Amino acid sequence: MAAVGVLGVGMFLAGGLGLAPPSQHGRSTAAPATRAAGSLDETNASSDALAGHIAALQRHLREQPDDATALGTLGLDYVQQAKITVDPSYYPKAEEVLKRSLALETAENFTAMAGMAALEAARHNFTSALDWSRRAVTVNPDNATLYGILADACTQLGRYPESFDAVQHMVDLRPGTPSLARASYTWELRGDVAAATENMKRALNDANTPADRAFTLYHLAQLAFDNGDPKTALAHTAAGLRAAPGSAELLAGRAKAEAALGDTDAALADYAGAVAKVPQPAYVLELGELLQSLGRTKDAEQQYQVFRGEEKLFADNGVAPDSDQTLFEADHGDPVKAMALGENGLRSRPFIEMHDAYAWALHLGGRDTEALDQSRQATALGTRNALFHYHQGMIEKALGHSQEARTELGQALAINEHFNPLQAATARAALQELGAVA
Structure with a gap:
């Protein structure tokens, strides 16, 4: 997710x-x-x-x-x-x-x-x-x-x-929306946002159906948001919704941008609309964390219960748990369970997301030396991911590596100061504690 x-x-x-x-x-x-x-x-x-x-x-x-x-x-x-x-x-x-x-x-x-x-x-x-x-x-x-x-x-x-x-x-075989969108992702993984955006725009230009236009506009919005530009993200989701009115994916993307821009009422409405259309666990979790950041803990917990129910449904139909559940348990559930999920998930999916999730679970479980190794594997490709840098910064802080912690936390907020409605605030507070200007 x-x-x-x-x-x-x-x-x-x-x-x-x-x-x-x-x-x-x-x-x-x-x-x-x-x-x-x-x-x-x-x-x-x-x-x-x-x-x-x-x-x-x-x-x-x-x-x-x-x-x-x-x-x-x-x-x-x-x-x-x-x-x-x-x-x-x-x-x-x-x-x-x-x-x-x-x-x-x-x-x-x-x-x-x-x-x-x-x-x-x-x-x-x-x-x-x-x-x-x-x-x-x-x-x-x-x-x-x-x-x-x-x-x-x-x-x-x-x-x-x-x-x-x-x-x-x-x-090489077939330049078009599917291949150019994947090409965009390869550059995103390597931290080249300009090349990622250029390739996704080429994918958009090649899109010949409303659904493909909506797909590429959603991912252009994600690229913009993930790199600290919620206004551009909002514009892309608006264009996407013109191509695919009522798209749950685009509603959730718009909600994220709206929340970053301070329009929480609109964000809550769009998240509710997205979840009502398609109860995607990612949307449910994002809505829950936004509610929690607004002090609506009871409403947030209701969304977390829905998330747990959705994940059980997936597990019952043969879907192996991985980074999503690991992070959820680490942040909102049982860190011991999160560590077990992370360890198992890494065996089947040694992807950077899984390294990051396992690192965070290890950190919250008090195993920071191991956590730092996993976190460094998550950032090894150079991916510009604010959450990865936030996690690594908090792990460095726990290990007493103040300079490294300041660097990583500062990088997280420089990439996207709105990367998470709960953890972005924690990153700023940690930087202040370390004597840095957030």
Whole structure:
């Protein structure tokens, strides 16, 4: 849920997936109900539109139950519907039809292989996602989208050079919204905000559907907000909402910018609207922390209970816990549980977010020397992430490293003085305690 990870898991769902059969096969096995030539265009369409496509595939499969491509496409649709609706009960459905598809056609069924990679990534089983994406690329090495799925898995596994190479290959094969958005993220991870923004603007210029415009405008807003420019973030979310009125993602993005600009009433209204549309745990948690910062602790606790319920629902449907739950338990629950979650999460997802979350859990558990090592791994790529620097600054402070603490806390606030409604204030107070001007 942290902003730096938004583009990672599931970014392959942006824009057209284009999983047409490889040209050397000389044929298309796409079901009549699927999109033209077996492609998966407009996968950022609304839940209603996607539900209609799912229904059409289901009707087709009742007549032709052994259509492997249709089954693979249906599995991908289920994964996307889970993402849109935040309903993880689609994951077991996806697994069932994807396994049926692979049983019917094993060797060259890259659509189902891609579906399995997407499913495993959604469940945070990134090693398995990497395996499936590699298998798909082996079958169809000229398909740009498959390199995007491969890049996503590599990113989450901390295999950054491989991820960046895969994204470059994707761009070379098919420059467009999905590949340019990923290219933006590779630069964001490396701390080059200008290059990240430039590539996301190119992705926006290439966007040919309202959904893709909304997607890119949301991430432009995130880039602006995360780097201390809530006014630009607000402008991007307004443009995005013109393209996709009522988008929960954009409402939540607008709420974050509004809160930073001091319009808390508007922020609370937008967060409430976002949560009512899609109870995404990230939105619920952000709303809870804003409420807590306003002294509305009872209302905040209600949101935290919703967060816990959402996370249980994900766990019950096979989604492995990772940085989100680790940070939540560290900040609002049980630090001992947070350390256990962080340790387990790092085994399956050695990504910078997970290093940061585990570092924070270790710090709150009193293990600051270990925490500092994890925190330094989180910042090793040069990512401009205010939360990472705040965590490292507080760890340095606990270890008595006053100069290092001042540097890191100052960097956090220089990147984004509104990075969190609770912790930004703590960072300023810590700097004052250290004798620095916040």
